[in-house]
Every structure is written in C-alpha cells, then in structure tokens.
Amino acid sequence: MTIIEQLRQYKELKPHKVALIVDDTQYTYGELYDAILSMKLDDTSRIVHLTQVKETLKNKVLLIQSQSFVKQLVHWLGALYTGYIPMVCHNEMDTEYIDKLAHIIADEGVLALTDFGVLTSGTTGRPKPLWRKEESWREFFDIQNNIFHINEDTKIFLQGSFSFTGVSNMVVAVLWAGGTIVTTSSLRPTRWIELLERYKVDHIYALPTKLRLLVRHCKYKLSEINYIIAGSQVLDRHLMEQLQQLCPNMEFILYYGASELNYITYCTGKEWLDREGTVGRPFPTVRIKADDGVIYVTTKYHIEGISDTYTVNDCGYIDSEGYLMFTGRQGDLINKGGI
Numbered sequence: 085m086t087i088i089e090q091l092r093q094y095k096e097l098k099p100h101k102v103a104l105i106v107d108d109t110q111y112t113y114g115e116l117y118d119a120i121l122s123m124k125l126d127d128t129s130r131i132v133h134l135t136q137v138k139e140t141l142k143n144k145v146l147l148i149q150s151q152s153f154v155k156q157l158v159h160w161l162g163a164l165y166t167g168y169i170p171m172v173c174h175n176e177m178d179t180e181y182i183d184k185l186a187h188i189i190a191d192e193g194v195l196a197l198t199d200f201g202v203l204t205s206g207t208t209g210r211p212k213p214l215w216r217k218e219e220s221w222r223e224f225f226d227i228q229n230n231i232f233h234i235n236e237d238t239k240i241f242l243q244g245s246f247s248f249t250g251v252s253n254m255v256v257a258v259l260w261a262g263g264t265i266v267t268t269s270s271l272r273p274t275r276w277i278e279l280l281e282r283y284k285v286d287h288i289y290a291l292p293t294k295l296r297l298l299v300r301h302c303k304y305k306l307s308e309i310n311y312i313i314a315g316s317q318v319l320d321r322h323l324m325e326q327l328q329q330l331c332p333n334m335e336f337i338l339y340y341g342a343s344e345l346n347y348i349t350y351c352t353g354k355e356w357l358d359r360e361g362t363v364g365r366p367f368p369t370v371r372i373k374a375d376d377g378v379i380y381v382t383t384k385y386h387i388e389g390i391s392d393t394y395t396v397n398d399c400g401y402i403d404s405e406g407y408l409m410f411t412g413r414q415g416d417l418i419n420k421g422g423i
Contacts, residue, residue: 086164086218086222087161087164087218087222087256087259087260088120088161088164088165090259090260091113091116091117091120091161091259092117094113094117094259094262095113095114095116095117095118098113098262099112099113099114099117100112100113100114101113101236101262101264102264103115103116103259103264103265104116104154104157104264104265104267105264105265105266105267105279105283106153106154106267106268106269107268107269107270107279109154111154113262116158116161116259119158119162120158120161120162120165121162121165123158123159123161123162123163123165123166125146125159128148128149128150128152128155128159129146129147129148129149129150129159130146130147130149130182130186131144131145131146131147131168132144132145132146132147132186132189132190133190134189134190134193134194142167142168142169142194142198142199144167144168144169145168145169145170145171145189145194145201146159146163146168146169146170146171147171147173147182147185147186147189148160148163148170148171148172148173149173149177149182151175151245151269153245153246153267153269156172156245156246156247157246157255159172160172160200160246160252163200164199164200164218169194169198169199169200169201169215170200170201171200171201171202171203171213172203172245172246172247172252173185173203173247174203174211174245174247174248175245175247177211181210185211185213188213189201189213194215195215195388195389196388197217197388198215198216198217198388199216199217199218200215200216200218201213201214201215201216202214202216202249202252202343202387203247203249204343205248205343214343214344214387215387215388215389216387216388217388220346220384220385220386220387221253221256221257221346221385222260223385224346224347224385225256225257225260225261227367227368227369228257228347228367229257229258229260229261231337231347231350231367231368232287232311232313232337233287233310233311233335234257234258234261234263234287235261235262235263236261236262236263237263237286238258238261238263238264238286238287239263239264239266239283239284239285239286239287240254240258240263240264240265240266240285240286240287240288240289241266241267241276241279241280241283241285241287241288241289241290242254242255242265242266242267242288242289242290243267243268243270243271243276243290243294249343250289250315250341251289253346254289254313264283266279266280266283266285273294273297273298273300273301273302274301276298277298277301277302277306280306280308280309281306281308284308285308285309286308286309286310286311287309287310287311287312287313288309288311288312288313289313289314290312290313290314291314291315292314292315292318292319292320292323295312295314295323295327296323298330299323299326299327299330302330305329305330305331305332306330306331306334307331307332307333308333309331309333309334310333310334310335311334311335311336311337312327312331312334312335312336312337313337313339314336314337314338314339315338315339315340315341319338319356321357321360324336324353324356324357327353328353335352335353336352336353336356337350337351337352337353338350338351338352338353338356338363338364339363339364340363340364340408340410342381342396342398343387344386344387344390344394344396345381345383345385345386345387345394345396346383346385346386347367347370348363348366348367348370348372348381348383348408349363349364349365349366349367349370349372349408350363350364350365350367351363351364351365351407355407359403359407359409361409361410362403362407362408362409362410363400363408363409363410364407364408365406365407365408366408369383369384369385370382370383370385371383372402372408373402374400374401374402374408377399377400377401377411378395378397378398378399378414379395379396379398379399379400379408379410380393380394380395381393381394381395382394397413397414398410398412398413398414399411399412399413399414
C-alpha cells in the first residue's frame with residue numbers, strides 16, 4: 085500500500101479524525117485527503133522538466149518553495165498523487181540558488197525509480213539534492229513507529245520546516261500510523277508549551293537545542309508527555325536530568341540517522357546515561373560496523389544511487405555490548421556560519 089492509498093483508507097474509515105493541527109487550525113484526514121486531490125500549483129511551486137529521464141516514467145520535478153507548513157505537506161503529497169517528483173526547498177534558500185538547483189536538476193535528471201527528492205541540510209555548504217523511492221521510507225515506517233511508540237492514538241508536537249528530512253519523515257510516518265501532528269511556525273517556546281497543554285500532546289520530536297529552550301521557559305511539569313524523541317545533536321547529562329524533572333512520565337529516545345540512510349541506531353535515556361556519548365544500537369534490519377574508526381551502515385532503506393553498505397564519513401566505534409559510540413566527522417574541518 086502506498087502512502088496515498090493509506091491516506092485514502094483513513095479518509096474512508098475515519099474522515100473526522102484530526103490529522104494535523106497548525107496553531108489554531110485543525111485538518112481532519114478527510115480534509116487532508118481532499119486537499120491532496122484538489123491541490124493546485126501556484127507561484128510558490130515550480131515545475132522542472134527533465135531532459136535526462138534515466139529510465140524513470142516521471143519527467144517533472146516539483147520544487148515546492150512555500151514557507152507554509154500546510155502547503156509544503158499538501159503539495160508534497162499532492163505531487164506524489166499526480167506523478168510529479170516533489171522536493172521541498174529550505175525556507176532560507178534564496179531565489180538565485182533555487183534557479184541554480186532547477187538548472188542542475190533539469191540538466192542532470194534524476195535517478196531511476198525516483199519518487200521524491202530531499203535536500204541535505206546545507207550545514208557543510210549548499211544543500212544538495214538526493215533522490216528516493218517511496219519504499220525507502222514507507223517500508224520502514226512500521227519499524228520506526230514501533231521503536232518510537234507511534235500509533236493511531238499518538239499526538240506528536242514538532243516544529244520546523246517540512247523540507248528537513250527528519251521532520252518530513254516523522255510527519256509522514258505519523259500520518260501512516262493514523263496519528264495526529266501538532267505544529268506551529270512560531271519560534272517562541274511559550275507558544276510550544278501552550279500547544280502541548282491545549283492538545284494534550286504525548287510525544288515531542290525535537291533537537292536538543294529546542295529541548296533546551298523548552299526547559300528554560302516551562303515553569304510547570306508536563307505530565308502528559310510520554311515520549312521525547314531527539315536527533316543526535318550534542319546531548320548532555322544536565323539537559324537529560326532537566327527533561328526528566330519537567331516530564332516525569334516520559335521515556336527519552338535518542339536516535340542517530342542520516343538523510344542518505346534513514347534511521348541507523350537508537351537508545352533510551354537510561355542507556356545514554358549509562359554510556360554517555362553513545363547513539364545506541366542498530367534499528368531492526370540495520371547493520372553497522374566501524375572500519376578504521378569510520379562508521380559503515382548496511383541497510384536497504386537508503387537514497388538511490390548508493391550501495392546497501394555505505395558511509396557518510398561519520399566516525400566512531402562499537403563497544404563490547406554493541407553500542408555505537410559516535411566521535412564526529414572524518415576530516416579536519418570546522419564549520420562556522422556555513423563556511
């Protein structure tokens with residue numbers, strides 16, 4: 085079953101179930117599916133005609149430039165439905181670079197069997213396009229949702245652009261499970277806290293930087309939170325202890341992943357506290373090894389054009405109990421302000 089077919093099933097079986105809440109506006113599964121079918125392109129979307137098709141039946145890439153989370157999501161899903169190859173541009177990308185990206189895509193084409201594109205974060209330079217089959221996400225959703233305790237009863241809060249792979253993957257995975265996403269464009273932690281309380285959110289998905297803002301501004305306990313899921317940015321013991329005090333009923337789950345490879349490893353907060361610096365053990369079906377200090381990952385849930393065993397040049401080692409200890413990126417390189 086494809087992502088669109090799954091959403092159509094929810095439209096038929098539970099059309100009034102809330103799928104998405106953006107600030108004070110709610111969208112049901114019925115409304116979301118209808119919006120996908122009636123999606124119309126506007127000046128925030130750009131069609132790129134491919135001159136190099138490379139064995140794929142799809143020959144148009146839809147660059148989505150809207151900064152509205154709802155439009156980003158609906159246009160991404162609508163493009164899948166209509167047979168375009170969607171790619172959401174980062175909010176901060178300027179017109180000059182989007183023009184350049186469009187020319188690169190038109191000239192180089194996309195890889196065979198591509199269903200959608202994602203962009204690297206751009207932390208080490210200009211964002212670069214990567215190409216994926218829908219199955220590379222879809223067939224892993226049940227695995228990751230089981231680890232993250234996501235199901236049809238889940239209400240998860242997250243904040244960020246759909247253009248970032250972690251956000252878009254999590255959003256679509258929650259919709260796949262029939263859960264509810266709560267989000268806002270606001271960067272004010274007090275607004276986040278208001279939404280957490282109002283909609284009785286039970287999951288939070290956020291990087292440690294945003295979790296630090298949350299604990300700094302929240303003056304009372306968030307007892308409804310059962311799980312906090314965080315990417316593998318730098319974590320520290322003090323933050324973990326603060327989160328445990330703020331959310332006394334929560335289980336913390338730290339993951340390590342890459343845009344090229346999907347999720348790789350994970351651990352609980354207790355495991356991290358026992359082995360400070362770990363990013364956990366592999367997700368089911370994923371294998372890892374460290375060769376001369378470089379991490380190699382074996383998985384079939386990866387972008388197109390790479391082998392099942394691949395490295396993004398991250399460094400680390402595996403301890404005696406199978407936990408991956410992450411030590412950094414390969415090479416003597418410091419990134420300051422994108423330079």
